[in-house]
Amino acid sequence: MKKIVKYLAVLLGLIVIYVVFINYQKFVLISGFSAKSVASGVFVAGRTQESIEQTDTNFSPITLAKNNVDLKNKSVSSNVFGFKNRTAIYREGLGTVVVNDEFNINAPYLIPTRNLTPTNLPFPYGDLPQKDTVFSNINYQKLKTVVENYFNLNNAQNTTRSLLIIYKNQIIAEQYADGFDKDTKILGWSMAKSLVSAVYGVMEQQGKISRNDFAPIEAWKNDERSKITINNLLQMNSGLEWEEDYTKISDVTKMLYLDTDMTKSQINKPLVGKPNETWNYSSGTANLLSGILRDKFKNHQEYLDFWYTNLVDKIGMHSMLVETDLAGNYVASSYAWATTRDWAKFGLLYLNNGNWNGEQIFSKNWVKYTTTPTNSSQGVYGAQFWLNSACHLPDAPNDLFFADGYQGQRVFIIPSKELVVVRMGINASNLNELLKSRPVKPNEKKEVVEFELNNIASNNFLKNILSFFE
Structure with missing residues (x-):
C-alpha cells in the first residue's frame, strides 16, 4: 500500500x-x-x-x-x-x-514637461464650469431617463463606468458608476492608437513629417519592406505579419508583457502581403509609429515633451498620462489614461476639424484623411480610427468615426449630429443600440435632435438610447 x-x-x-x-x-x-x-x-x-x-x-x-x-x-x-x-x-x-532582471530601479530617467496651468475659460476650452445652454430641440427629461436606464441596465454586471454626451460643445448628459467620477482617470486601451495618429497630424501640420514618406526603418532598406510608407502604417495596411490575439501567447501579448522596447516588435516581421493591399490590425504597428516619431526629434526629451505641449496639454487634457515602455517610448498601442471629460475633448478636436478655440492643431484635411476608408479594410478603418462608412454599426449614422479600445472604451464622433459620445467600461455592451437612429417622420424638422426612450429589449438591455432625427 x-x-x-x-x-x-x-x-x-x-x-x-x-x-x-x-x-x-x-x-x-x-x-x-x-x-x-x-x-x-x-x-x-x-x-x-x-x-x-x-x-x-x-x-x-x-x-x-x-x-x-x-x-x-x-x-x-x-x-x-x-x-x-x-x-x-x-x-x-x-x-x-x-520591469525585467536588467532594470536598475535607481537609474535616472527623463519625464515629459507639462503645462498644467488652469485656463480661465468655461469647459471645454478651459477649467471653469461650462456655460449652460438650453437647447430647445432636446427633451432633457427623456434624455435623463434614457441615460439612467441604459446605464443602470448595463451596469447590472458592472460593465459601464461612464457615459458622457456632448452636443454643440455642450455636455448634455453625464453619468458615472459607483467609485468613478469626472476626475477619475480611465485607461483607453487602443484609443491610444488614435492619439498617436493625432500626433502625426500635428507633426504634418507643422511640416515635420509627411504621411507619404517611406517609413524610415534601416532594417527595411534592402528588401521589399522599403516600399512601406508612413501612410501604410497609419492605415494598418503595410502587409507585415502580425498576430493580434489576446487569448494566447501571440505577437501582441509578448510585446506588451515581455519586450523592453515595444517599437521594435513589428520591425522584425516579414511581409505576408503587399503594402496598401493587405489590411491587418496590429498593435505592433502603432508602437512602431511611436518609435518613428521618436527618431524625428533631436533627443529623447523633445520626443517626450511634444505629445503634451503640442497636443494633450494644448487642448486641456491635463489629466492624461501616456505610459512608456522600459526604453522610454510611449506605448501608442495601449496605455493612455484620462478622465472621461478629457477623452471627450479629444473627440471634440476632431468634431471641430482640428481647430481648438481658434487654433488649428492639425488640418481639416488630416481629419478627412483620418476618416477615409483604408484600402482593403472593407470600409471599417481609417488612420488609426474606426469608421462606420460601411455601416457595420447599422443603426448609427454612416459618418460616425471613433477611437476604439478594449472592453468597450469608445470616443464616438458624429459630425452630422454635432455630437461626441464617450462610453467607458469593462465590457463592450450594446454599442450599436447606444447610437441607434431612426428615420425622420413626415412632420419633423431636419434640425431637430431629440433623445427618447423607445423600447426595452427582451434581454433587459436598453434599446435606442439615442434617437437622432435626420
Missing part, C-alpha cells in the same frame, strides 16, 4: 512539473498583465487593489495571479502559484511598467 501511495505521489509530482513546464510562459504573461493592471489602477487612477481585482482583472486566467501592492515603493509584484514573479513599478510622469 505504501508503495502505491509513493508511486501516486511521484506521478502527481511529475504531472505538476509537466503542467508548470508547458504553461510557464503563460504564467509569465498572466503575472505581467496582472502586475501592470493593478499597478496602473492603484498609482495612476487612484483606485483600490480590491476594486481592480473585482473588475479589471477578474477574468480567466488572470484571476490565477496573486498580487502584492507595495504602497511605499509604488510597485506591484504578481505571481501564479508562486511561479515567475513579475513586478510593475510606478514612475512619476511615465506611469507604470513591468
Whole structure:
C-alpha cells in the first residue's frame, strides 16, 4: 500500500512539473498583465487593489495571479502559484511598467514637461464650469431617463463606468458608476492608437513629417519592406505579419508583457502581403509609429515633451498620462489614461476639424484623411480610427468615426449630429443600440435632435438610447 501511495505521489509530482513546464510562459504573461493592471489602477487612477481585482482583472486566467501592492515603493509584484514573479513599478510622469532582471530601479530617467496651468475659460476650452445652454430641440427629461436606464441596465454586471454626451460643445448628459467620477482617470486601451495618429497630424501640420514618406526603418532598406510608407502604417495596411490575439501567447501579448522596447516588435516581421493591399490590425504597428516619431526629434526629451505641449496639454487634457515602455517610448498601442471629460475633448478636436478655440492643431484635411476608408479594410478603418462608412454599426449614422479600445472604451464622433459620445467600461455592451437612429417622420424638422426612450429589449438591455432625427 505504501508503495502505491509513493508511486501516486511521484506521478502527481511529475504531472505538476509537466503542467508548470508547458504553461510557464503563460504564467509569465498572466503575472505581467496582472502586475501592470493593478499597478496602473492603484498609482495612476487612484483606485483600490480590491476594486481592480473585482473588475479589471477578474477574468480567466488572470484571476490565477496573486498580487502584492507595495504602497511605499509604488510597485506591484504578481505571481501564479508562486511561479515567475513579475513586478510593475510606478514612475512619476511615465506611469507604470513591468520591469525585467536588467532594470536598475535607481537609474535616472527623463519625464515629459507639462503645462498644467488652469485656463480661465468655461469647459471645454478651459477649467471653469461650462456655460449652460438650453437647447430647445432636446427633451432633457427623456434624455435623463434614457441615460439612467441604459446605464443602470448595463451596469447590472458592472460593465459601464461612464457615459458622457456632448452636443454643440455642450455636455448634455453625464453619468458615472459607483467609485468613478469626472476626475477619475480611465485607461483607453487602443484609443491610444488614435492619439498617436493625432500626433502625426500635428507633426504634418507643422511640416515635420509627411504621411507619404517611406517609413524610415534601416532594417527595411534592402528588401521589399522599403516600399512601406508612413501612410501604410497609419492605415494598418503595410502587409507585415502580425498576430493580434489576446487569448494566447501571440505577437501582441509578448510585446506588451515581455519586450523592453515595444517599437521594435513589428520591425522584425516579414511581409505576408503587399503594402496598401493587405489590411491587418496590429498593435505592433502603432508602437512602431511611436518609435518613428521618436527618431524625428533631436533627443529623447523633445520626443517626450511634444505629445503634451503640442497636443494633450494644448487642448486641456491635463489629466492624461501616456505610459512608456522600459526604453522610454510611449506605448501608442495601449496605455493612455484620462478622465472621461478629457477623452471627450479629444473627440471634440476632431468634431471641430482640428481647430481648438481658434487654433488649428492639425488640418481639416488630416481629419478627412483620418476618416477615409483604408484600402482593403472593407470600409471599417481609417488612420488609426474606426469608421462606420460601411455601416457595420447599422443603426448609427454612416459618418460616425471613433477611437476604439478594449472592453468597450469608445470616443464616438458624429459630425452630422454635432455630437461626441464617450462610453467607458469593462465590457463592450450594446454599442450599436447606444447610437441607434431612426428615420425622420413626415412632420419633423431636419434640425431637430431629440433623445427618447423607445423600447426595452427582451434581454433587459436598453434599446435606442439615442434617437437622432435626420
